[in-house]
Amino acid sequence: MGKxxxxxxxxxxxxxxxxxxxxxxxxxxxxxxxxxVTHQLPSDIDTSICESAVATLYGSSEQILDWxxxxxxxxxxxxxxxxxxxxxxxxxxxxxxxxxxxxxLGLLRVSLRKVSNQIASIVLxxxxxxxxxxxxxxxxxxxxxxxxxxxxxxEVRPKxxxxxxxxxxxxxxxxxxxxxxxxxxxxxFDIYKSIFLSLSIGASKVSGVAPxxxxxxRYLPLDECAEFLNGVSIQKDxxxxxxxxxxxxxxxxxxxxxxxxxxxxxxxxxxxVNGYGSVMGYTPLKGMTRKEIKLVTDGYGKAMKKxxxxxxxxxxxx
Numbered sequence: 001m002g003k004x005x006x007x008x009x010x011x012x013x014x015x016x017x018x019x020x021x022x023x024x025x026x027x028x029x030x031x032x033x034x035x036x037v038t039h040q041l042p043s044d045i046d047t048s049i050c051e052s053a054v055a056t057l058y059g060s061s062e063q064i065l066d067w068x069x070x071x072x073x074x075x076x077x078x079x080x081x082x083x084x085x086x087x088x089x090x091x092x093x094x095x096x097x098x099x100x101x102x103x104x105l106g107l108l109r110v111s112l113r114k115v116s117n118q119i120a121s122i123v124l125x126x127x128x129x130x131x132x133x134x135x136x137x138x139x140x141x142x143x144x145x146x147x148x149x150x151x152x153x154x155e156v157r158p159k160x161x162x163x164x165x166x167x168x169x170x171x172x173x174x175x176x177x178x179x180x181x182x183x184x185x186x187x188x189f190d191i192y193k194s195i196f197l198s199l200s201i202g203a204s205k206v207s208g209v210a211p212x213x214x215x216x217x218r219y220l221p222l223d224e225c226a227e228f229l230n231g232v233s234i235q236k237d238x239x240x241x242x243x244x245x246x247x248x249x250x251x252x253x254x255x256x257x258x259x260x261x262x263x264x265x266x267x268x269x270x271x272x273v274n275g276y277g278s279v280m281g282y283t284p285l286k287g288m289t290r291k292e293i294k295l296v297t298d299g300y301g302k303a304m305k306k307x308x309x310x311x312x313x314x315x316x317x318x
Contacts, residue, residue, distance in 0.1 A: 010122045012038045014115055015095075021111060023103025025083065029119070030054055030094045033214025037093060045098075052215050052279045058087050058094050059208025060280070075112070088112050091120035163209040165201050166237045168292055169194055171299035177306050185257035188307055189249055191300045192265035193242055195313060198296060199272055200238050202289030206280045212238040219275030221267050228264040258307070266312030273314045286316050293317055 015027050015038060028039030028047060034055035036047050061076050076087040084103065088095040095116055099108065171194060178184050203212040216238055222229055228248055233241045252260050276285050297304070297318075304310045310318065 006037070006123050008038050011119060012040070014118050014122065015040050018097060018108075018111060018115060021104065021108055023083075023100045024108065025098045025100055027095065027097045029090070030096065031214075032059075032092055032094070032208075032210035033217065034211055035214060041098070050096075052211065052218060052275075054087060054094055054096055055211035055214055056207035056280045058089075059211040060206055062208055063205070086112065088116050090116040091123045093119060093123065095119060163237055165204050165209065166197055166235075166239045168197055168201060168295075171295050173299055175300060175303045177303055181254045181258065184307070185249065185252075185254065185261055187303060188258050188261045188309065189246060189265075191296070191304060191307070191309055192261065192269070194296045194300070195269060195293070195317065196265070196272075197239065198289050198292035199269065199276070199317065201292055202285055203272075203276050203280070204238050205288040206276075206284050209236075209238050212276075215276055215279060216240075216272065219272050221271040224267050224271075225264045228260070229268075262307070262309060262312050269312075269317070270314050273316055277316065282316050289317060 011029055015029060018024050018027055019040065026039070026041035026045070028041055028050075029037040030051055031037060032055060034051040034053075036051055039047055041047060058073070058076060062073050065071065065073050073089055075089070078085040081101075083098065083100045084105070086097045086099070086108070088097070095112070097108070097112065169190075175187070178187060200212065200216070203215065206212075207215070213234060213236065216234055220229070220234070229245070230248055231241075232244045232248070235241060249257060249261055273282075273285070300309075
C-alpha cells in the first residue's frame with residue numbers, strides 16, 4: 001500500500017492526538033515493508049534506522065505467535081531504562097509509540113486501542129471523528145451531569161493476505177563443470193540464484209515475507225549493479241524477477257559472462273546479508289538459512305569451489 005492510497009493528513013492528526021498523554025515522546029506509522037507513512041517524532045530520531053527493524057520485530061513476533069498457536073498479534077512492548085516502545089497492529093500498518101519512563105501505561109493502552117481502530121477506519125476510507133484521548137488529571141474532577149456514551153468505533157481486524165515463502169529449486173546431486181563458457185555462466189547463474197533464494201527464504205522466516213521484501217528494496221545495490229539489474233522487478237514473495245535478470249546476463253559476451261555474473265551476484269548477496277544482518281541479527285539469519293544453504297553446498301559444493309563462487313559470498317552463508 002502506498003501513501004497515495006490513504007489520507008495521510010488524517011493519519012497524522014490521529015497520531016498527534018496521542019501527544020496529549022503524559023509521557024508520550026512521539027510515534028510513527030509504517031507499512032508492513034517498513035516504509036514510514038507518517039510520523040510525529042523528535043527531530044533527533046532518525047526514522048530510517050528503525051523502519052526495517054520495527055517491521056522485522058513485528059513480523060518475527062507474528063512468526064513466534066503462529067508457532068506457539070497464540071492467535072493474531074495485538075501489540076509488542078519493549079521496556080527499557082528510559083521508557084517503553086509499543087508496536088500495535090492497525091490493519092495493514094504498524095503503529096509505533098515511544099514513551100518516557102513516567103508514562104501512564106494503562107491510559108496509553110486504552111487510547112492505543114481506540115487510535116488503532118481510527119487508523120484502520122481511515123485506511124479503509126471510512127469517515128472518522130478524531131478525538132483527543134482522555135488526558136490524565138491529577139486532581140479529582142468536579143461532578144458533571146452524566147452524558148450518554150458516545151458510539152464506539154467498531155474494531156476492524158480483517159485478516160491480512162498471507163504471502164507464501166518463495167519456492168526453492170531442486171538442487172542436483174552431481175554436477176559436471178562445463179567447458180563451454182556460456183554453459184559455465186549458466187551454471188554460475190543457477191548456483192547464485194539458489195543462494196539468493198536461500199537468503200530470501202531465511203529473511204522471510206525471521207521477519208515475515210512483507211518486511212523481507214521491504215528490506216530487499218532497501219538493500220539491493222541498484223547503483224553498483226545498474227546494468228545487471230536493469231528492468232528487474234522485486235516480486236511479492238521477496239525475490240527478484242529472475243527471468244529478466246537471466247536475460248540481462250545473457251547479453252554479456254560469453255567470454256566475460258561468468259566473471260560479471262560472479263561480480264554482480266557477489267555484490268548483491270553481500271549487500272543483502274549485511275543489510276538483513278544489521279536489522280535482524282546475523283545469528284538468526286544464519287540459523288534460518290542453514291537448511292537451504294546446506295542443500296546448495298551439498299549439491300553445488302565442488303562446482304562452487306572450482307568456479308570461485310565461495311570467495312564471493314559472505315562467511316555468514318558458508
